[in-house]
Amino acid sequence: MIPFAYSKPHSIPEALRLAGPDSRFIAGGTNLVDLMKENLVRPQRLIDINALPLREVAASADGGLRIGALVSNADLAWHPQVAARYPLIAQALLSGASPQLRNMATVGGNLLQRTRCHYFYDSQMPCNKREAGTGCPARDGLNRYHALFGASEQCVAVHPSDFCVALAALDAQVVVVGQGGERRIAFADFHRLPGERAQQDTVLDDDELILALELPARGFADHSAYLKIRDRASFAFAVVSVAAALELDTDGNILEARLALGGVAHKPWRNSAAEAVLVGQRPVTQAFAQAAEQMLHGAQPLAHNAFKVELARRAIVRALSNAAAGVSS
Incomplete structure (x- = not known):
C-alpha cells in the first residue's frame, strides 16, 4: 500500500477544503479499503468523514424521508420508518x-461502490476503468456477470449495489455539496453509463460530498418486492435483481408501476415503456410477462451471459407477482 495523508475534519466546510482529485472521502471503508489494498486506487489523502453530522433519519419537507449519508446500511434496514413506509x-x-459489512457500510458509500468486474480487480490485467485506453478484456473474455444494457466498447461491467436498484425504482434524490454549493441529483441521473469515460461511475465532481438521500413521500409500502438471483444464498452479488413496486386502484387495477433491474448495466436499469405497459391492467401473469418483454427489449448479451435475458424475464414476472400479492420474496 502506498503512503497517504489522513485527515478527520469536524465540519462539512473543513472536509470540502481538503477535497480534490487526489483525495477520497472514507466512512465505513468497505469498498475503498479493498481497492487500496489491491493497489487499484492510490489516494494521496483520506478524508475521514465519520465526525460529520450526517447520521440523521428524519422527515423531509415534502413528507418523505431524508437519510444522512453516514447512516449504516444495517441501521437503515431496521429503521421503523423504513420498514413501515419503504419496505x-x-x-x-x-x-x-453480510451482517458485519452492513454494520460498517454507509448509505453514501453504498452509492459509490465500484463495479465488481474481476478484470477491474486484477491489477495485472488491462482495464479502461482503472486506466483509460488500456482496453476491456471482459468484452471477449469471461463475461457471465456482465452487462446486457448500456455497455460500450470501453466497458461492459455492471453496478453491484442492491440498495441502489430499490432507490432507482422509488425515484430517490441524492443531496450533495461541493465548493459551488449544494445540489440535488435525481437518482436516475446519479450513475453514468460507461460511454467513452468508463473510469467515471457517477456525475459527482471531485470536490463533492454526499450529504443525504431523500425518498419521496410515496413508498409503495403495500405492493413492492425485491428479488435477487445469485449463485449462492449468502454474500454474493446479483446475477440479476428486480425491484418492483405497484399501486393499485380501488378496483384492483394497476394505477402505477415501477421496475428497476440490477446486475444488467453500469447503473440500475429503468425502462419507462415497460412500466407504462402495466398501467390500467389487472395484476396478472400475462400483463407481467408483457412488461418483462418490453423491459428486456434491446438487450445485447455477450458471449457468456445470454442466459441472463431469460433469467431476468422470469425474475421480473416473479417480482411483480410478489409485489401484487404483497409478499417480499
Whole structure:
C-alpha cells in the first residue's frame, strides 16, 4: 500500500477544503479499503468523514424521508420508518453483503461502490476503468456477470449495489455539496453509463460530498418486492435483481408501476415503456410477462451471459407477482 495523508475534519466546510482529485472521502471503508489494498486506487489523502453530522433519519419537507449519508446500511434496514413506509429499501439492503459489512457500510458509500468486474480487480490485467485506453478484456473474455444494457466498447461491467436498484425504482434524490454549493441529483441521473469515460461511475465532481438521500413521500409500502438471483444464498452479488413496486386502484387495477433491474448495466436499469405497459391492467401473469418483454427489449448479451435475458424475464414476472400479492420474496 502506498503512503497517504489522513485527515478527520469536524465540519462539512473543513472536509470540502481538503477535497480534490487526489483525495477520497472514507466512512465505513468497505469498498475503498479493498481497492487500496489491491493497489487499484492510490489516494494521496483520506478524508475521514465519520465526525460529520450526517447520521440523521428524519422527515423531509415534502413528507418523505431524508437519510444522512453516514447512516449504516444495517441501521437503515431496521429503521421503523423504513420498514413501515419503504419496505422495498429494507428488503434490498438485507439481501446485500453480510451482517458485519452492513454494520460498517454507509448509505453514501453504498452509492459509490465500484463495479465488481474481476478484470477491474486484477491489477495485472488491462482495464479502461482503472486506466483509460488500456482496453476491456471482459468484452471477449469471461463475461457471465456482465452487462446486457448500456455497455460500450470501453466497458461492459455492471453496478453491484442492491440498495441502489430499490432507490432507482422509488425515484430517490441524492443531496450533495461541493465548493459551488449544494445540489440535488435525481437518482436516475446519479450513475453514468460507461460511454467513452468508463473510469467515471457517477456525475459527482471531485470536490463533492454526499450529504443525504431523500425518498419521496410515496413508498409503495403495500405492493413492492425485491428479488435477487445469485449463485449462492449468502454474500454474493446479483446475477440479476428486480425491484418492483405497484399501486393499485380501488378496483384492483394497476394505477402505477415501477421496475428497476440490477446486475444488467453500469447503473440500475429503468425502462419507462415497460412500466407504462402495466398501467390500467389487472395484476396478472400475462400483463407481467408483457412488461418483462418490453423491459428486456434491446438487450445485447455477450458471449457468456445470454442466459441472463431469460433469467431476468422470469425474475421480473416473479417480482411483480410478489409485489401484487404483497409478499417480499
